[in-house]
Amino acid sequence: MREINQETIIEAVKQLCIEANSVLPCDVRQALKEAYVQEDSSLSRLTLEVLNENADIAQDTNAPICQDTGMACVFVEMGQDVHVQGSLSEAIHEGVRQGYQLGYLRKSVVDDPMFERMNTKDNTPAIIHYDVVVGDRLKITVAPKGFGSENMSQIKMLKPSDGVQGVKDFVMKVVYDAGPNACPPMVIGVGIGGSFDYVTVLAKKAMLRTVGSHHQDPRYQALEKELLEKINQTGIGPAGYGGRTTALSLNIETYPTHIAGLPVAVSICCHVARHKEVVL
Structure with a gap:
């Protein structure tokens, strides 16, 4: 049984939240560049040029790509031979909390969905999906989805x-x-x-x-x-x-x-x- 410390998970999720909001995945960047080359409309080409430039600036300055830094959706593939010291869910929530504070990311989550709608001020709780898989590894994917x-x-x-x-x-x-x-x-x-x-x-x-x-x-x-x-x-x-x-x-x-x-x-x-x- 492989042991993973709760602090390791908190640190990993924290960094994922910051990086996901400032660095587009390489495949998406490439698709945007190809779209620019293939586009016929001058106005659409200009729009794609701005989007590509925005992505460059965000990555270079470690700033959010979009002002809506989303609600953290977290996918976890947990190997059946992994044991987390402490609560895995709490570690993920804490990682999101620290990531959104350290990265100066907009906090958009409200506690009650209909009546009070008070901002939780740290973008928690996250939405977490778990899959138990074979092995001794823990894979965490953070996808901050804007609304x-x-x-x-x-x-x-x-x-x-x-x-x-x-x-x-x-x-x-x-x-x-x-x-x-x-x-x-x-x-x-x-x-x-x-x-x-x-x-x-x-x-x-x-x-x-x-x-x-x-x-x-x-x-x-x-x-x-x-x-x-x-x-x-x-x-x-x-x-x-x-x-x-x-x-x-x-x-x-x-x-x-x-x-x-x-x-x-x-x-x-x-x-x-x-x-x-x-x-x-």
Whole structure:
């Protein structure tokens, strides 16, 4: 049994929060640069140029890429042969607390969701998803999700008879509903299957996949490519100014589901698809 100290986790999460908010993943940066080269519209090219410049400045100055530094969504893959000294959940919350304070990141979490809505002043609690896996390693991924794009995400419990066309129609509806409000170009995660609660987790996980990667099933690969092409033909474009690049990526994650259901969730993120991970 491998032991990991609580302080090690706190330090790791703290750094992940700061880095995720100031350094875009390399695959997203590359996709933005390629979008700039391929864009025909002069206004859209200018928008993409500004987005690329903004990402450079954020990384060089260790400043937030976006003023909305998000609500910390944390994915944990915990090896079954790992033992954490102390509370893992509390260590993650403390790491988020320290990261948002040390990094001078905007605190956006309110304690009561409807009535009082008082700011917790440290961006906690985080949203934590756990998976127990084989091995003696602990993988932590921090994805601070801004709510300009989170509010554009949707879930729908389709009927099995809705089939592939129903999924396509729903994904396109979500994109059209989002329009310029999700600060395109977008990174899109689609979850298909599971249950009402789990399909949204699938969508979030899909959103974290490397730009340009594909589902292992060739049928879903074809669906990813078709949907991305259709989305980029909508003419919404960067910041809603038109052009060829409405989405940088669309990834699908799937899970077995009940005979009577076809759950689908679409997780929208703007080009600031921030996430960082560490393996301890």
